[in-house]
Amino acid sequence: MELNILIAGVGGQGNLFASSILAEYVLKKGYKVFAVETIGAAQRGGSVVSHLRISDAEIYSPLILAGKVDILMGFETIEMLRNFELLAGDGIYLLNDYKEPTVLCNMEMDAYPSDEEIRAALKKSGKKGYIIKATECARKIGGSLLTNVVMVGALCQVSSPFDSQEVKQVLAGKSPARAKEQNLQAFDAGGSLIQEAMRKA
Secondary structure (H helix, E strand, O other): OEEEEEEEEEOOOOHHHHHHHHHHHHHHOOOEEEEEEEEOOHHHOOEEEEEEEEEOOOOOOOOOOOOOEEEEEEOOHHHHHHOHHHEEEEEEEEEEOOOOOOHHHHOOOOOOOOHHHHHHHHHHHOOEEEEEOHHHHHHHHOOHHHHHHHHHHHHHHHOOOOOHHHHHHHHHHHOOHHHHHHHHHHHHHHHHHHHHHHHHO
């Protein structure tokens, strides 16, 4: 078994916490894991990309090659689109419908694609995927910082190696006491969001 997951977002969205939950779970299941982040000005909301490689055999490279990503998780829309070419032909994308304008957008030197352009590009690609409003959901529960947990909850519904209840136990163990209840709520909400998206697909 081999599974390559790439998480694309911006600094402050919790890529590292999300990948650490998934990595700890698969390690407990006996798989080999390689996790690494590529970070660009993360403290200023720059790009953060997490590569998570899972296998029952030895893994020799930490980075996922172009066309080899099985699951592309976009915590932020434009960051997912920047990495879309890495997604395998039979891969799946999971996109949080959330936009964080880049520095160039704020300086009016660049324009963020419209929703219509984004959806048209995704449709044209022919790739399978789902779009959910994870940040909007997270804010209703307790704040946008819960976006990453909502996305992890959604992932567990579309990827067979992840058992939702067992991943939830790992999440509970890694959550600070003050955040534990909201994290568990966010995880369950992510599962509900993706189930609804799958019914509509």
